[in-house]
Amino acid sequence: MNIDDGRLIERTLAGETNAFGELVRKYQDRLFGTLSQLLGSPHDARDVAQDAFLAAYEKLATFRREASFYSWLFRIAYNAAATHRRKNRRNRHASIEARRDISGAEPLDQRDETPSTHMEIAEDQKLVQQALDQLAPDFREILILKELEDMKYEEISDLLGIPLGTVRSRIYRARMDLKEILSRPPVSGSVASSANESSDAL
Template structure:
């Protein structure tokens, strides 16, 4: 698939903008999905992804063909997400306030599932997202890239611009903190049977 990405990049650089559209279609869902977890809002994630694709299009001539296109694109998106977070912090005071204002997308639209199952699944996803939002951004980003994106430690280090040891440490600490936060959240929940 990497060779296909390179072919599309070369076509784009030769003036075929539809080829870049294929790259967008190939990676937009994956990129938006990760950004939703990082930013806590589908709308912010979509905006940041759009900004990242635009920036990637403008900077496509600087792409090194030995690198993965998605890793390069994600680095652009990550930088845009950090900038977006700073703006949200200044404007709203916290990521949680922004998340509460924008709402939540349904977790599962499969009509064959019982409504109570959908509600429980949505509540669990909301609970994990709330817990993720309580982690320090460096911990949250490292954990999301490892667990949700499936990136290797060296890829995460390249995206975040830090040593592999730092990435390993952040992921370890993020897992411990996330476990503690989720345990506290489940202890507070009233039992329903």
């Protein structure tokens, strides 16, 4: 386990809440980014991330330190997101609207690009995001876990409770679907969410 994390955890357990604050600052952006993709809403991501950090704090004494702190935290956050998602099933429209926030309105990476290049990249990213959003929830989720969290198949299998072979085939099918969606002629944002009408993955 990361030595710095270990020290911060020790200090937290010794009563220093500020040490836990440092852990939060260290991982908040990574967690927040993935949760935003999983939930389709930065607003929901904020709530779930906060719940996850609070739960991690309360359970910190049980953290066995065999895995990284972030892996442990992410598992807590994933479960929180799953609960949140189930709770909000009926608010599908709100979720779709929020998802547009991610693909369209959110600030992009600040890179040293010329304005025209920047616009092209932004346009491409928007298309990819829309395509990702159109994936079936199971496929979208597993690609997020694989690409954004860089999880191993075995970790995904463990987290989702599905066999390793299923992880492999699902990732393959998700990529094929993504490829197929991106090969279609561009569609407007209002149509982009039809695939989300299927069951939620989380």
